[in-house]
Amino acid sequence: MSATATVAATAGSAADRPAGGGLVVALLLPIALVNLVGFLLPVFNLALISLQEVQASGAMTGGWSTAKWVSVVTDDFYWELLWNTIRTSLGITLATLLVSYPIALYLHRSSGLWRSVLLVMVISPLLLSAVVRTYGWIAILSDQGVVNSVLKAFGAAEPWRLMFNLTGVTIGLTEILMPYMILALVAGFGRLDPRAEEAAATLGASPFRVFRRIVLPLSVPGIALGSLLTFVLAVSSFITPKLLGGGRVFLLATEVYDQAIVTLDWPLAATLSMIVLVVFGIAIAVYGRLVRSIG
Amino acid sequence: MDRRHFAKTVLAFACGLAAVPASAAETVTLMAYTGLFQDRYTQAVLAPFEKANPDIKVVFAPQPTSGAMIGQLRAQKAAPQVDVVIMDVSVAKAGTDEGLFVKLEAKDLPVIDELYPNARIPEIAGVAVTFDNLVLIYNTEAWPTAPKSIADMATPAVKGKVVIPGIPDIQGMSLVAILDKKNGGPGVEGKFAKGIEAMEAIAPNVQTWEPKPEVYAPVIAGQASIGVGWNARAQVNTDTSGGKMKAVIPAEGTAFQINTINLVQGAPQSAAARKFIAYALSAEAQKSFTETMFYAPTNAKAQIAPAAIDRTVVKSLDKVVPIDWLAVAKVRDQVAEAWRRKVIPLSR
Numbered sequence: 001m002s003a004t005a006t007v008a009a010t011a012g013s014a015a016d017r018p019a020g021g022g023l024v025v026a027l028l029l030p031i032a033l034v035n036l037v038g039f040l041l042p043v044f045n046l047a048l049i050s051l052q053e054v055q056a057s058g059a060m061t062g063g064w065s066t067a068k069w070v071s072v073v074t075d076d077f078y079w080e081l082l083w084n085t086i087r088t089s090l091g092i093t094l095a096t097l098l099v100s101y102p103i104a105l106y107l108h109r110s111s112g113l114w115r116s117v118l119l120v121m122v123i124s125p126l127l128l129s130a131v132v133r134t135y136g137w138i139a140i141l142s143d144q145g146v147v148n149s150v151l152k153a154f155g156a157a158e159p160w161r162l163m164f165n166l167t168g169v170t171i172g173l174t175e176i177l178m179p180y181m182i183l184a185l186v187a188g189f190g191r192l193d194p195r196a197e198e199a200a201a202t203l204g205a206s207p208f209r210v211f212r213r214i215v216l217p218l219s220v221p222g223i224a225l226g227s228l229l230t231f232v233l234a235v236s237s238f239i240t241p242k243l244l245g246g247g248r249v250f251l252l253a254t255e256v257y258d259q260a261i262v263t264l265d266w267p268l269a270a271t272l273s274m275i276v277l278v279v280f281g282i283a284i285a286v287y288g289r290l291v292r293s294i295g
Numbered sequence: 296m297d298r299r300h301f302a303k304t305v306l307a308f309a310c311g312l313a314a315v316p317a318s319a320a321e322t323v324t325l326m327a328y329t330g331l332f333q334d335r336y337t338q339a340v341l342a343p344f345e346k347a348n349p350d351i352k353v354v355f356a357p358q359p360t361s362g363a364m365i366g367q368l369r370a371q372k373a374a375p376q377v378d379v380v381i382m383d384v385s386v387a388k389a390g391t392d393e394g395l396f397v398k399l400e401a402k403d404l405p406v407i408d409e410l411y412p413n414a415r416i417p418e419i420a421g422v423a424v425t426f427d428n429l430v431l432i433y434n435t436e437a438w439p440t441a442p443k444s445i446a447d448m449a450t451p452a453v454k455g456k457v458v459i460p461g462i463p464d465i466q467g468m469s470l471v472a473i474l475d476k477k478n479g480g481p482g483v484e485g486k487f488a489k490g491i492e493a494m495e496a497i498a499p500n501v502q503t504w505e506p507k508p509e510v511y512a513p514v515i516a517g518q519a520s521i522g523v524g525w526n527a528r529a530q531v532n533t534d535t536s537g538g539k540m541k542a543v544i545p546a547e548g549t550a551f552q553i554n555t556i557n558l559v560q561g562a563p564q565s566a567a568a569r570k571f572i573a574y575a576l577s578a579e580a581q582k583s584f585t586e587t588m589f590y591a592p593t594n595a596k597a598q599i600a601p602a603a604i605d606r607t608v609v610k611s612l613d614k615v616v617p618i619d620w621l622a623v624a625k626v627r628d629q630v631a632e633a634w635r636r637k638v639i640p641l642s643r
Contacts, residue, residue, distance in 0.1 A: 056624040057385065058365075059392030077632065142518055143455065143502075161455075164503040165643065247461045247504025248643055250635070261362035262463045263627065264389055 043277065050270035058264025068271040082275065085252040088166065089234035095174045096181045096230045097223065103178075104185035104222070105215070108192065122182050130176050134243045137172045138163065141244075164246025172244045177233055181226040188222020220294055228287040232280055252276050320352040321567040326364050327381035329357035331531055332588070336381075339587035340580045344571060351567045361386035368395050368559065375561045378568035379575075380421075383465070384553040385620040387419050396420035396557040397565075404569065406576045406594070414553075414593035418621060421557030424575055425590035428549040428608040428615065429469045430526045430542040432511060437520035444546040445474060448521055449496040457497065458513050458522035461504030462634040468623065469550040470494070470523055471630065476616045477547040483622045491633045498641035515540045525552060530589035530606050548616040549608060554590075 053063035072078045107118050125133065140146045141163040148159040162168055192215065200210045238253035245254065252272055260269035327336060333355055341353045358364045361382035368390060371377065382390070390396050398420045401407040407415065407422055414423035433442050437456070442448075448457045461467040471490035475482055480489030502519055506512070511532040513519040517539075526549075529542035556575055562568050574580050581592035585599050591607040592599060599609075608615065623630075 055389070055392060056627070057392055057621065058389035058624070061392055077635065144518060159455075164505075242505055243507050245505065246502070248639060258463055260366075261360055263631075264362050264365065264386060 046270045046273055050267050050274055052267050054265055054267045068267045072271050081250055081252055081255055085235055089231050092170055092173045092234045093227050093231045096177050100178050100181040104182045107186055108189040122179055126179050131239055133176055134172055134240045141168055163244050166249050168244035169241045169249050172240045173234055177230045181230050184226035184229050185222040188225045189219055192218045224287055224290050231283055235279055320350050321564050322352045322354055323564050323567045323571050324354045324356050324377045325379045326356040326358055326377045329359055331528055333357045335588040339583040340575055344574045365390055375559045377559050378562035378564050380557045381424055381554050384555050387421055387555040387557055388621055391420040395560055397560050404573050406573050409594050409596050411593055411595050419555055421555040423553045423593040424556035425554040427525045427527050427552040427590050429523055430529050431545045432514050432522050432524045432529050432540055432542050434514050434517050434520045435539055435541055441543050453521055454500045455502050456520040457500040458503055458506040458510050458519040459501055460510055462631050466523055472618050473548045473550055473616050483626055486626045486629045491637055494638045495641055498638045501642040527588050527590045544611050544614055548614045550616050550618050
């Protein structure tokens with residue numbers, strides 16, 4: 001038996017054997033500890049804060065209360081806030097998917113140096129902070145910005161209100177979340193085999209039919225992953241809605257910020273944060289179900 | 296080098312290291328606002344204090360808001376890293392209630408007797424270190440003649456050109472309180488309903504309720520033409536923008552914003568921190584900071600240069616609408632709800 005074959009046989013037999021319980025624990029322990037200290041304990045602490053009593057001044061002087069949970073559940077405003085957040089984030093996710101899909105598909109089909117150049121172009125916006133990119137959008141979308149200047153040159157009497165409203169938030173977040181969507185789509189395009197497309201075309205399918213029957217179904221895993229990532233990031237972003245929303249767009253994340261930093265109502269901020277976590281949980285559950293259903 | 300000699304050398308070196316902290320400067324950590332405040336306070340108060348007290352170094356720990364400061368203090372409650380905090384009075388009330396601060400009293404800090412009576416607030420552990428007030432700010436190109444009144448923000452000429460930091464920001468709350476008083480509202484008892492009603496005329500003209508990074512930038516740039524802000528920052532921005540933006544106290548009145556200086560409970564450098572607080576409240580430091588950043592002084596003995604005092608609220612005290620921020624906190628949620636339901640929808 002050659003040396004290579006011996007190594008292969010040894011590796012094969014090791015892989016076939018179930019790993020020892022001790023080794024599994026040892027390998028899982030570091031990440032479990034990191035998660036415990038960095039995620040579970042803070043979340044537990046957040047849940048505790050949501051049950052603390054708070055004075056009008058914002059002081060938390062001990063004592064427990066379910067008042068914030070009761071007010072969140074019974075006040076229409078917070079239901080509207082939740083609905084607004086989900087609706088807006090779904091809209092942004094859809095917009096991001098629509099503009100990212102063709103880019104991701106092109107990227108998937110490109111090769112060599114051109115593919116590397118394209119990948120760098122996709123990733124490079126992530127090197128800039130979202131704050132800077134949002135200010136960039138302010139320069140583009142404001143009344144005296146690039147878009148309105150062009151419209152004015154074409155004879156528009158009044159500037160279009162492109163920011164300080166939901167339109168601005170949607171435009172800004174869509175662009176900011178595009179790299180995440182594109183990278184997730186490209187990662188999920190693994191099953192997309194060009195030979196299947198060629199076979200369909202050979203058998204007489206039109207390009208649109210090839211796209212609808214072959215490309216789109218095979219890219220569902222990428223679409224699901226990208227949509228989950230984008231939705232979660234859209235629900236939790238607060239800087240862009242703060243800067244581009246003009247105080248008119250009420251979302252869970254911006255309300256958490258206002259309650260924690262401006263109004264100093266930490267228990268209410270913690271309660272809303274727990275609700276954001278529930279929304280994430282539901283999104284991940286829906287994603288899991290979708291992935292299982294497509295095998 | 297034999298072993299004994301080596302041991303002696305190491306011991307001497309260790310003793311030398313141990314002696315360094317005793318002879319080095321004590322470090323007082325001051326937490327206060329970032330940006331303009333940090334620059335001007337360092338220049339006007341910290342630098343002269345350190346010059347007069349070479350054994351004390353003051354480190355400025357900047358935070359964007361009072362809310363962020365109290366977050367830090369809560370996190371450090373078991374082992375504070377900060378000695379002195381300058382923060383808004385309403386947040387200082389929360390800190391006081393939570394036992395985060397030591398009560399400052401005149402018997403320990405005689406300078407407190409030199410302060411104006413309204414700088415000593417019984418419910419707060421600290422005392423007022425600056426008074427600021429709400430002003431109308433305007434772009435001087437758009438307004439060759441200065442606007443006079445809050446009502447000027449309701450005229451059709453400024454549609455889409457008004458910037459107001461809205462509720463929950465206290466600038467928006469101050470504006471509502473001033474309008475409430477002007478329209479005969481009872482204030483806290485009436486949950487500022489008359490003020491909210493008056494805002495309904497202004498709301499359709501508002502470009503943004505969240506001017507960032509601050510309200511002054513869009514007015515200087517001409518993206519907005521009128522708004523409300525705080526006097527001190529407005530005055531500095533008037534100077535730094537070469538007069539592109541100016542500020543005026545509106546005819547309806549103005550309202551105070553009070554920053555308090557507080558000694559942190561369990562402060563690592565308590566004695567030096569008290570020395571710094573005494574200096575920050577002294578007539579000398581108050582004069583210096585007012586002349587640098589146009590906050591009104593809280594020390595009654597501060598002799599401010601006339602050019603600076605004219606740019607503070609000191610000569611317009613009759614226009615100040617008294618607001619009890621601690622009472623406002625109790626109806627804040629209801630006012631915020633009325634704001635969201637009645638004012639914001641009109642500005643869409």
